[in-house]
Amino acid sequence: MRASRLVTLLLLLQNRGRMTARQLAEELEVSVRTVYRDVEALAAAGIPLYGDAGHAGGYRLLDGYRTRLTGLTGDEAQAAFLTALPEAAAQLGLGEALTTARLKLDAALPTALREHAGRIRQRFLLDAPGWYGDADRAPHPHLAAVATAVWERRAVLLRYRRWRAPEEIERRVEPYGLVLKAGRWYLVAGGASGLRTYRVDQILGLRLLTEDPSTAPPAGFDLAEHWRAHVADFRARLHTGEALVRVTAEGARRLGLTRSGGDEWTEARVPIESVEHAHGEFLRLGADVEVLAPAELRERIAATVRKLAARYDAS
Known part of the structure; x- marks a missing residue:
């Protein structure tokens, strides 16, 4: 030292x-x-x-x-190679080396x-994390182990929390690379279920399988190319539905819409990812939006508003 x-x-x-x-x-x-x-x-x-x-x-x-x-x-x-990302280097344990x-x-x-x-x-300064993210918190406790597995080409036994059932899974995966996107770390790894992307902050447990032979990505694998394809696929699947809404001028501005007239309210068709996601997004606009369709989304928002009204009326 x-x-x-x-x-x-x-x-x-x-x-x-x-x-x-x-x-x-x-x-x-x-x-x-x-x-x-x-x-x-x-x-x-x-x-x-x-x-x-x-x-x-x-x-x-x-x-x-x-x-x-x-x-x-x-x-x-x-x-x-991380000179533009000193925080990322520090999280990987390379701050002093940088x-x-x-x-x-x-x-x-x-x-x-x-x-x-x-x-x-x-x-010039590159500050990758978004304003409202939680990237300023301490690095995830398993990040260093994941980085070690990537450096050494070692398979790991991964215990992971995901959004669909079963929510907690365990898999043997072969790490191929780490990606830092908007302040979050993602692991790109292969396994029995194919090439997958895992959020490092959703890893519940990790064991380095030192008894396994060293692993290697498939022939021709390129991390940057894979990530570009992954992002393109994600965006293609992001907005698969549509909602018909009425919005005020402020609502149109917050949704990034171009108003067609000078009326106080404007009707517009807005692409949505899912009813669940749109439910939260439109609620954030408050009284500046009214959902007309689909009926399922309108009914779900109405039910939430009734609950909120009852709660605030009671208090």
């Missing part, structure tokens, strides 16, 4: 120039006292760095000195390109 920290400290000074002990401590997430000890260790090892006293002082390397410790480790190479990999990549770049890369990091 300390050797890794010393390399990181050295790369920080090489990439950024003069840094105070406090700045280094914040970057390395250690105490200032620890920075002092690390600097002494580097100096004793023959690294040409020195400190300047005073308010504008700090540590820096001798002009012209560049370390050659820029080769990436296995973890750092994996983390390098930091070191980025420093090594910076150190290997010519000065002009390193400055350009720095400007990009200052001006």
